[in-house]
Amino acid sequence: MKTKVLVVENEILIADDLCATLEELNYHVLEPALDYYSAIEILQTESVDIVILDIQLGGKKTGMDVAEYIRKHLNVPFIYLSSHSDQKTLELVKDTMPYGYLVKPFNAPDVQTTLAIALSNHSRYTNKRASYEKEEKVDLTPMEKVVLRLVADNRTTKEIAEWLSISLSTVKNHRHNICVKLDLPQGTHSLLKWAIENKHTFY
Structure with missing residues (x-):
C-alpha cells in the first residue's frame, strides 16, 4: 500500500x-x-x-x-x-x-x-x-526489573544468580514470571530479544 x-x-x-x-x-x-x-x-x-x-x-x-x-x-x-x-x-x-x-x-x-x-x-x-x-503497564517487581536489566546485558541465568547472590532456581522463577507478565513464550530466546530491543524503557 x-x-x-x-x-x-x-x-x-x-x-x-x-x-x-x-x-x-x-x-x-x-x-x-x-x-x-x-x-x-x-x-x-x-x-x-x-x-x-x-x-x-x-x-x-x-x-x-x-x-x-x-x-x-x-x-x-x-x-x-x-x-x-x-x-x-x-x-x-x-x-x-x-x-x-x-x-x-x-x-x-x-x-x-x-x-x-x-x-x-x-x-x-x-x-x-x-x-x-x-512495560509501564506490566507490574514488574523491583527484583524482576533488575533481572530484566541483566538479561538485556546478555548475562546468563548462572551469571545473574552469581551477580545477585541468589539461587539458579530463583533466577529461573523471576525469568518465568517476567515472561508471563510480558506475554512472552517460555523456553525460547524471546525474553532476551525483548529485553535487548526494549532496554531503553527500563534503564
Whole structure:
C-alpha cells in the first residue's frame, strides 16, 4: 500500500508541483489543502501517513497551527516546507517538533530523502513508545526489573544468580514470571530479544 501524503500549501502552483513530484516518487497524494481550515477538515476525514506543511499559509493560521493540531490529535509525522532556512525560522518551528524540513525550491531527491527519514524516525519512535507503554503497564517487581536489566546485558541465568547472590532456581522463577507478565513464550530466546530491543524503557 502506498504511503498517503497530505500537502498543505497556500500557493497552488507550488502545491501542484510538489504533489506531482510525490506522485512520481510513487506516493499516494491527496488533494492539497490551501489553508489551515481545509487542512484540518481533511485530517478529520482522511487517514494520512505524513503531512508536508508550508509554514506561512497566507492567513492568521499558519502551518505551525496545523502542526499543533496534529500533535494533539493524531499520531502522524509532519515536515515543514519553507523558502527560509535561517536560524530565526528554525528556532520558530523547533518547539513543534517536526520530523523534517524541506527548503524551496525543492527537488525530487530531497523530497524522497526527507520523507523517508521522517517516516523511519516516526516508526521507530512509535515502536519505542508502544514498548515503553507496555512495560509501564506490566507490574514488574523491583527484583524482576533488575533481572530484566541483566538479561538485556546478555548475562546468563548462572551469571545473574552469581551477580545477585541468589539461587539458579530463583533466577529461573523471576525469568518465568517476567515472561508471563510480558506475554512472552517460555523456553525460547524471546525474553532476551525483548529485553535487548526494549532496554531503553527500563534503564
